[in-house]
Amino acid sequence: MNEQPIVSRVANVFHEAFAVPAEIITSQTAPDDVPKWDSLGHMNMVSILEKEFGLQFEIDEIMEMASVQNILDVLARKGIKD
């Protein structure tokens, strides 16, 4: 069982996907705050997110992920919450 807070795990996903320090990622982080978070980067990030949490997202969920908070909301609906 991973004891890390969900937001920290998402921050680690961002670090892997976008090569940014995990420390700068907060629930308020949005695409404009992360240079590599464009449509191609988004697909890569979602793929790492799926591996990290062992689940698959629907297209609507992927499109909903317009901020870290949105990602946390989607994860919570799938039963992933602190």
Added chain:
Amino acid sequence: MRTDSINGIVTGAAGGIGLAICRMLLEAGAPKVGMLDSQPEKLQAAREELAAAYAPDRVRQFCLDVRDQEKVARAVEQFAEWAGGLNLAVNCAGVLLDGAVMSVSFAGVKRYPLEQWETTLDTNLTGAFLVSREAIAAMLRSRIPNSSPDECRGLVVTISSISRLGRAGQAAYSASKGALVSLAVTLAQELAPSRIRSVAIAPGLVDTPMAARIPQVHRSEMLDRVTVGRMGCPDEIAHAVRFCIENEFFNGRVLEIDGGAF
């Protein structure tokens, strides 16, 4: 072939690599250079710059879109008549319209537009086909004074790209640049009996207006994978063109000038 015996045309000649190739040719003593480009003002300025630096009667401009079959044929014919023959064509004109074939993100579902796909393939690939075809016809008509039976009578240089083997976010551009290599190799095989060579050059990231349009973040990412740690300069690609002209054992192959990108 000696560079100082070149009567050549260059497409995409108004800036970047194409302009550097024209400058290299004139600097090396090529008697006549034809500059082809679709942007009239940029082309005019580029020609004036070269005419002032070298000699006005050595450089001529042809404003056209390489996708226009009739204009390409007319320009090549006019150049060959003006120059007294043609023995070099450099296919450098190209467009870069980045985008994933299909992506799902916070911006929604995005499909790469067919219009952009066609513009890229038509300009980069079909344009090079049209220019090569007409240039070869002119080369076959050109008389080479005092040439030996072993001497090359013409050369087609096609500028491909490091992206020719595929690059995420550049499907159309990569496909066009990959196909250009196939075209160059095919021409080499078809034209060998006529003593016309055909080669491709695959530049890496080069400091040009086209590269400047690549988002900074992606440019940095590409630069991280260049062993020499910098972008190339257009003059370094022009230097590769000179190698292709002067080394007659180089044919039907791709010359990679990418700073050791991995």
